Amino acid sequence: MTIPPAGAARRGLRAAIPWVLSLAFLAACGPANGVDIKYNGYSLQVSRTTLQAGDIVFNIDNHNGQVQHELLVVQSDLPAGQLALGADSRVDETGLKIVGQVAKIDLGQNGTLTARLAAGHYILMCNIVGHYQLGMHADFNVTP
Numbered sequence: 001m002t003i004p005p006a007g008a009a010r011r012g013l014r015a016a017i018p019w020v021l022s023l024a025f026l027a028a029c030g031p032a033n034g035v036d037i038k039y040n041g042y043s044l045q046v047s048r049t050t051l052q053a054g055d056i057v058f059n060i061d062n063h064n065g066q067v068q069h070e071l072l073v074v075q076s077d078l079p080a081g082q083l084a085l086g087a088d089s090r091v092d093e094t095g096l097k098i099v100g101q102v103a104k105i106d107l108g109q110n111g112t113l114t115a116r117l118a119a120g121h122y123i124l125m126c127n128i129v130g131h132y133q134l135g136m137h138a139d140f141n142v143t144p
């Protein structure tokens with residue numbers, strides 16, 4: 001085995017410094033905090049169910065959702081499937097803490113939402129008539 005001259009090791013270290021600094025920069029600003037939501041028929045698939053507090057970008061894809069959907073982000077301690085339904089087959093939004101929403105995402109369209117979320121439990125859901133009952137909801141957690 002050959003031992004490289006000390007200068008080579010130093011050059012390697014110097015090359016690594018910008019990389020390390022850029023990682024520190026990302027950590028300080030908070031990395032891009034995103035989650036992908038795909039509608040598939042009357043279901044809602046979430047790419048991640050836990051993210052860190054801060055600005056969270058929801059990228060919504062309704063290319064396979066069959067019909068128009070929407071996205072509500074609701075802060076709630078209840079599990080996603082346990083919100084109270086009103087007589088109109090929609091979740092009763094009275095008293096719900098809706099922290100973000102995108103209305104009317106047509107079939108074949110994308111939607112996007114950025115919400116600054118504090119730590120806690122959230123429900124992602126579609127509240128078009130009957131859709132919540134069909135299972136268009138998911139739990140989502142934000143950690144400190």
Ligand SMILES: [Cu+2]
Nearest residue numbers: 069126128131
């Ligand atoms: Cu829907």
